[in-house]
Amino acid sequence: MPEFSDFLAILNNSDITVPLGLSLLTGAVIGGEREVQGKPAGLRTHMLVCLASTLLMLVATRQSEWVMTQIPGTSIVADLTRMPHGILTGIGFLGAGVIMRNGVSVHGLTTAASLWVTAALGIVYGVGMVSLGVIGSVIALLVLGLLKLLQTFIPVRMKVRVVVRVREGAAFGASDLESLLRNHGLSVREVSWRHFGAHTATELAVSAYTRSTRSHLEALVQALRGVDGVTDFTVRPLDGPAHEG
Template sequence: MIMGVAANWALNGALIGPVAAAMTAGGLIGIERTYHGHPAGFRTHILVCMTSCVLMLAAMHQSTWAFVALPDQRLVIDPTRMTHGILTGIGFLCAGVIFREGFSVHGLTTAASLWTTSAVGVMFGIGLWDLALIAGGATLVVLAILRFLDARLPHVGVVDVTLRWARDAAPGETTLRGLLSDSGLKPVRIGHVVSHDGLIHEHHIKARGPMPLRVDDLSLRLGQQGGLAGFSVMPRDD
C-alpha cells in the first residue's frame, strides 16, 4: 500500500513539472501577444501549451492507463499519432485568428505563435525539456526582440486605402495613381464598389511604399480633395 502511494506521488511529481513549465512558457508567449493587442493572447497561449503537454503526457504514460482491450493484454499506441492529432487540431484554432479585411490578411504571426506554442507543449510532454526551453526562448526572441530589428530593416510597407466619393465625383485611376504617387505610394490593386442607390463610389486600394510610410501626408492630401465623402488609411501590421 505504501509503495503504491509512493509510486503515485512520484508519478504526480513527474506530471506536475512539465505541465507547470508548459503553462509558464505559453503564458510568456501570450503576454507578448496580449501586450501588442493581438488576438489569442495570454490565457489562450497558456491553454494551448498546457493542453498539448497534457495530451502528450497521457500518451507517454500508457502503462498507467486503466484500460485493457482483452484479458491479459495491454493496449499500446504510437505517441507520434497523438502529436499529429494535436497539430491538426491547432490548425483549426490558428485559422480562427486569421482574418481578412479588404486586401489585408491579419493574424498570421499570432497563428504561427499558437502553432509554435503547441509544439513547445508537446516537447514538455514527451520529456524533451532542453528542446522545449530552447524553442520557447527562441519564440520569445522572434516575437519580442526581432520585432525591433524587423522595424529597422529596409523594406516596403503596405497600406490599405478606402476612398468614398460622392456621386459623379470619383476620379479615374490615373488621377488616383498620381495622388498616391505624390505621397510616395504605388497602388498595386484598385477595386471599385458602388452603392445600390448609386450615390457613393468607393475605391479600395492596396498600395506599397518605402518605410516609413507617409500616412500623415496622404491623409492631408485626401482631406483637401473635393467630392470625397470619407476615407480610411490603414497601414498593415501583422
Template sequence: MIDLALAWPVAAAMTAGGLIGVERTYHGHPAGFRTHILVCMTSCVLMLAAMHQATWSFVGLPGQNLVIDPTRMSHGILTGIGFLCAGVIFREGFSVHGLTTAASLWTTSAIGMMFGVGMLDLALTAAGATLLVLAILRFLDARLPHVGVLDVTLRWSRPDAPCETTLRRLLSDNGLKALRIGHVMSPDGAVHEHHIKARGPVPLNVDGLVKQLAGREGLAGFSVMPRDD
C-alpha cells in the same frame, strides 16, 4: 499524491506558453496570455497521456495491455491547432491579419508537445527562440528598410469619381504605388467606391495623403488603414 514526473512538464509548459502569450497580449493581439497557456498546457497533457499509456486502465483483451504509437497523438494535436490558428486569421480589404499570432500558437503547441515527451532541452530552446523572434527581433524589424502596405477606401458621388490614372497620380504624389484598385457601386448608382491596396517606403506618408483627401471635392468619405500584421 501528485506525480512530480507528470506535474513538472505541465508547469513548465504553462510557464513557456505564458511568456509567449504575454508578448502577444502586450501588443494587443486577440490570442494572448491565457490562450497560449492553454494551448501549450493541453499539448503537453495530451502527449504525457500518450507517453504513459501503460498506466491506462483500459484493457483490450484479458491479460493484455494495448499500446499505440504516441506520434498519432501529435498528429491529432497539430490537426486541432490548425483549426484554432485559422480562427485568428482574418481578411480586411486586401490585407490578411493574424498570421504571426497563428504561427505563435502553432509554435506554442509544438513546445508543449516537447515538454510532454520529455525533451526538455529542445522545449526550452524553442521557447527561447520564439520569444527572441517575437519580442527582440521586433525592434530589429522596425529599423530595417522595408515597404509598408495600406488599404484605402474612397467614397465618391458617382459623377465626381475620378479615373484610375488620376487615383494613381494622387497616390504617387504621396510616395505610394497602387497595387490593386477595386470598384464598388451602390445599388442606386449614386455612390462609387474605390478600394485600393497601396504600398510605399516606411514610414508611409499617411498624413500627407489624408490632408490631400480631406480637401478633395466630390469625396463623400474615405478611410486610410495602414496594414500591421
C-alpha cells in the same frame, strides 16, 4: 483509488514534474508577450495550451501505466505519432478563433501561430526532449519579441487601396490621381474605373504600395480634400483602419 503516497510519488518524479513545470513557464512567457500586445489569446490561453499538450503526451508515452481490462489473447499496437497529430489538429480550430478579418485586412495570424508553436513545445516537453523544448522556446521568444523590435526600425512596404469618386465632367482623372499618389510616396500598381450613370460620377480605384509613414497618408488625405471635382474618397492601408473623406 489512488492514495496520497501515489500523488507524492508523481511529484517526486522529475520525468513528470520538469516537463509540466517547463510547459507552464513556456506558456506563461509566450502568452505574456501576446498579453502585452493586447491580443485575444494571452497568458492563460497559452499556459493551458502548452500544459494540455504536455499532459496528453505524457499519457501517451506511459501507456504501460494505463488501467484497463484487456480481452485475453489480444494485443494492442500503439502509434504514439497519433497524439501529436490530434493535438495540433485541435489547435488549428483554436487558432482559427483568434484570426479576424476586417474588410481586406486580416488580424490574429501571429497569435494563431504562437498558439500552434506553444502546443508543439508542449508536445516536445511531453516526450521528454526538455533541452529541445527550451531551445525552441527561446527561439520563439526571439521571433515574437526581438523581430517585433527590429520591425520598428526597418521600413516595411505597406499596401494601400485608394478609391476616389469624381464628379462627371471634372478635370481630375486617373493620370492626375496617379501623379498625386506618387508625390506622396506611393507606387501605383493598378488602376480600375467604375462609372455611375445614374449618379453622373466615375469611381477610380487604385492599388499602391508605400514605405512612407502614416503621416504621409494623412497628408494625402488632406490633398484629396482640396481637389476640385472629388466628391468622396477612401484611403485604406490594408493593415489598418481606413481614412475617408
